[in-house]
Amino acid sequence: MQILMTRVAAFGRRRRQPEKFNPNAARDVFLVTYPRSGTTWISCVAAELLFQISPKSLTEIDSIVPDVHALPEKSAVPAASQYLVKSHFPLNGAPPFGEYRRVIYVVRDPRDVMLSYHRYSQFLSKYPGDLKEFAMDWSAGRIWPCSWQEHVNSWLAPRSRVAPFELTVLRYEDFVADPIGQTGVLAKVLGVDPERARIEEIVADTGSDAMRERESKGKNGIGPEFNFIGAAKAGSWKQLQAGDDRDAISILEDFARDAMQRAGYASSDPSNGLFR
Numbered sequence: 199m200q201i202l203m204t205r206v207a208a209f210g211r212r213r214r215q216p217e218k219f220n221p222n223a224a225r226d227v228f229l230v231t232y233p234r235s236g237t238t239w240i241s242c243v244a245a246e247l248l249f250q251i252s253p254k255s256l257t258e259i260d261s262i263v264p265d266v267h268a269l270p271e272k273s274a275v276p277a278a279s280q281y282l283v284k285s286h287f288p289l290n291g292a293p294p295f296g297e298y299r300r301v302i303y304v305v306r307d308p309r310d311v312m313l314s315y316h317r318y319s320q321f322l323s324k325y326p327g328d329l330k331e332f333a334m335d336w337s338a339g340r341i342w343p344c345s346w347q348e349h350v351n352s353w354l355a356p357r358s359r360v361a362p363f364e365l366t367v368l369r370y371e372d373f374v375a376d377p378i379g380q381t382g383v384l385a386k387v388l389g390v391d392p393e394r395a396r397i398e399e400i401v402a403d404t405g406s407d408a409m410r411e412r413e414s415k416g417k418n419g420i421g422p423e424f425n426f427i428g429a430a431k432a433g434s435w436k437q438l439q440a441g442d443d444r445d446a447i448s449i450l451e452d453f454a455r456d457a458m459q460r461a462g463y464a465s466s467d468p469s470n471g472l473f474r
Contacts, residue, residue: 202472205278212441216271217271219269219270219271219274220267220269221266221269221281221283221336223296223298223299224299225279225299226282227280227283227300227302227387228285228302229244229285229302229304230284230287231304231305232295232349233286233315233342233343233377234428235305235306235311235370236284236304237284238427240373240384241259241260241263241282241372242264243381243384243400244263244282244384244388246400246404247384247385247400248262248389248390248438249262251276254415255413256412256427258414258416258417258460259412259446261275262275262276263281263282263283263284264283265283265284265285267285268275281416282302283295288343288344288348288349289353290352292454296433298362298363300363300364300366301364301365301366302368302369302384303366303367304370305370305393305461306371306460307371307433307435307463308350308450310370310432310433310434310464315423316336321424329441329442329446330445330473331444336343337450337451337454340358345453345454346454347454350457350461351457351460353365354367355411363372366385369461369462374430374431375432377396377401377405378394380401385397396447406429408428409427413425413426
């Protein structure tokens with residue numbers, strides 16, 4: 199009898215599992231990025247544009263702009279006719295949530311992405327190698343979700359047919375240089391038309407200090423000893439001095455040169471031994 203009651207209780211717990219939010223590509227807009235490319239920052243900006251909500255924590259951002267890799271409970275997501283859903287999936291095979299309708303693809307300089315992702319992987323995945331070793335593994339596609347160049351090429355490389363969805367490409371560096379202008383661009387893509395004063399409010403409320411404050415109030419299971427939010431700067435890779443670190447940049451560029459050009463990033467200049 200005790201065994202039977204235990205099984206009944208376990209079955210009841212399984213049945214009571216909260217329903218997860220279900221993305222729908224026919225309804226939703228997808229925000230696609232390679233990891234460590236400003237996804238959380240842009241998601242917070244989008245949350246304020248779409249819902250007039252200032253998220254209190256990184257966890258709350260993931261409820262307003264759901265993450266396909268860690269779907270929130272449906273009850274935590276505000277009611278809406280469409281959603282912005284974030285994803286790190288490359289474009290290959292059958293889309294997991296149906297055929298895409300609209301996609302915003304945010305791209306970031308892979309050299310800065312590599313620095314950030316290496317730090318992230320060392321802490322959260324216990325990656326054992328230095329930056330040079332990471333560059334080799336990352337460029338070869340041995341780091342999730344794939345290599346940066348494979349991801350970029352899957353979304354941006356020429357195709358024999360017109361893409362069956364609307365694709366908007368935004369650059370992380372443009373958001374850093376002109377957050378007001380780029381927030382206006384994002385608003386237009388999302389189909390909202392805020393006043394200039396409202397855009398300025400959103401930019402002020404989503405700066406690096408404000409994002410770090412949100413991080414201190416909740417970040418989906420990541421401990422306080424790791425700073426998930428970066429410095430929101432462009433070109434940090436140019437400060438590298440150690441020979442092995444510069445070798446890491448060269449390894450990346452050798453693998454990703456074509457994709458970098460496709461995304462609008464020039465390679466460093468080896469002729470004078472300096473990074474541009």
